[in-house]
Amino acid sequence: MRQGPRRPRNAVIASALLCVLVALGGPPTLTPGAQAADDTDDPSAEVQRLYEQASAATQRYEEGRRAAAAQEAKAQRAELLLARERGEMAALHADLGRYARAQYRSGGGIPITLRMLLSDDPDALMHGQRAAWQADLALNNAVDKSRRAERELADGERRATAAWHALQADNVRLAELKQTIAAKLETARAKLQGEADQSVAAGRCRGAVRLDQPELRTTRAWVPPVDTYVLSAGFDSAGAHWAHRHTGQDFAVDIGTPVRAVGSGRVVSVSCGGAFGIHIVLRHPGGYYTQYAHLASAAVEQGEEVRTGQWIGQSGTTGNSTGPHLHFEVRLTPYLGSGIDPVPWFAERGVTL
Structure with missing residues (x-):
């Protein structure tokens, strides 16, 4: 298994996480301007808050x-x-x-x-x-x-x-x-995933959940889609859990991990249902598209402009997924079947996974 540049602060599933890809059927798309969900008692906001608290507590514990x-x-x-x-x-x-x-x-x-x-x-x-x-x-x-x-x-x-x-x-x-924060975080993650599964089952996204964006300090044009991770199933790998070969790169992360735009661009679609569950497709300058799949929530809407490193959603295990992870693709078109290997694509842009 290839590893990312930093180990996750929270426990990350170490075994290979597979996603099952099916035929090209297009899932329903969120209509532009859909009403954003209220943050009051919202599991996405709660997971984000506890995620940050857990990260801070872990950092303090390690320093101590x-x-x-x-x-x-x-x-x-x-x-x-x-x-x-x-x-x-x-x-x-x-x-x-x-x-x-x-x-x-x-x-x-x-x-x-x-x-x-x-x-x-x-x-x-x-x-x-x-x-x-x-x-x-x-x-x-x-x-x-x-x-x-x-x-x-x-x-x-x-x-x-x-x-x-x-x-x-x-x-x-x-x-x-x-430990107390971790227990609360697990409860909030379960609630977040439960609501995400309901959205996928209904085939309708509940609207963009606006996350409190971190201060973006990077001056790089491209970044990995998650901050800390372990690489699992790679591009074009064979497996019994999908009909053909794997079309992207999987990042093993916990439910609720912030997912960020790898580069600046525009949101092509935010969709629910189908093999990818909740997923987002972005279009970047130069004609490339990136997909972020099996999410627990989306923090952007169709047509929205995004910046490099901006949080666009939270990871999950919606759709045909065997466990929490982010399925990430680089495509030549917005559609499944036009994917290329993300690892060398990132390397060409100065990003080593």
Whole structure:
């Protein structure tokens, strides 16, 4: 299976999703100017809202997970530094003990005045005593410095560990929030798909559901039809689930995933019913047409101008579909049977699927 440039944030069906194509019978077309559906309690708007919340929650959770991992590594480094400092402290204490014993063996327990009176060379004795005092002072300073460093490292270790535990607790709450949103999203998706199936069964679209469009930041003339995906059934592939060979490229995505126009153009048709379920056909400059099939909703109307990257609908599993996915075609005419392979077509336009 070929994969897209980014993995989906939500769980995506990994198995190949097949769409069944039948003869050329033309499904009914939405008449221009049809009344747009009210967003109040609309499953399309609810799915879009929850989809965005789920994406944001997933992003926050992943950021928190990475931050917790980094903080854990910081706490482990602090622990290693503290262990090393304690080892150096033990070595210094051992040196101090050896020095004290050496002083005692060399007469360190006798008062310096008496040792000078008994010495054959008082000047040499004083010189040696000054060196001993300096060594003793340096050793004591090193011990004091090491003790301060140990206290600072222990304090840093406590702070790092506390921050790690706090991040872990936040991630638990984020995971619970993520699960709650995911459960609501699944319920809303089921409702959206149910209404879409009713529209297809009736052979009449319910009208354009106007989605809140994202800020379009791309300057590219062409983009993939969905933001995150896994490629499944490819163009001209054989399969037992369609009468002839596959006429497009399938993108495995969840129900309700925003579907976008791959390039600027005009809406040729918005249709319901038949093998493709809810589907949209766009005409682009240069004479090419693109089709977006098995949708759960359409966000545009016939005759409407669209921009590159504009959300034109939501993915689903309407029509002859074995699971949620987007069936995408590039055609030389608006009609089935004139399709060409979308992968090299995109590649020629600088888009790698």
